[in-house]
Amino acid sequence: MFQPGHLHRSNLPGQLQFAIDLFYEVRQDPKEGAMLHFRMVGEIEGKAFSEEFDLHRDTAFNFASVLTRVAAKHGLPTGHNLIMHGHDEYDRMYQDIRDKLGARPGDPVNFDHLAKDGF
Template identity: 45%
Template sequence: MFEPGHVHRAVEKNEFNPQGFTVDVYYDVREDPTEGKMLHMRMEGDIDGRHFADECELYRDVAYDFMRALNQIAVRNGFNPRQGPVLRDHREYDAMYHDIRTKLDLKPGEPINFDHLNF
């Protein structure tokens, strides 16, 4: 379920989903004195019954890559990467992507600083 600044996702463990999870992703834009606008994300929930809470910040120019950051948080907290992306419903992803671009005033074709990419 999507609402601006928050996405809730729950998947029950069953024969098609070997891992059950419930996650809430909260995000907002914060102003850094030296870097300007930054995307702050907090993810919390349960993966196979184990509670977790984790967060990260992304530079404005690489915030479009928020799904990679969320998947890294999920994997770090016990999510099996073979399950696919943690936000599987494309409508939720698209809505979140649009909301983030709007909040950060991101325009297509803007350059990125490769030093901000974190692989």
């Protein structure tokens, strides 16, 4: 279930048990500028977790890859993508992030940010 600033995902009956909430917002960092702050909380197979991280404005659009890595770190197999390209939730979340960051096609990417954001 998606609503601006929040995505909730959970398993279907008969699948690996998980329930994950992802919250995101734009924050201004005095040194780095606009950052997309994520808070990911949930439970995977009965084990609770919580993690927060930031992505630079210009690298925030690779959020699905980062979310998959964070979820895998906490026990969700990588085949259970939290959000997939081409799905309505992904498209709506992507557009919401673009709107929140004021991003436009063709905006430059600072390659130093890629390393800082763990890519």
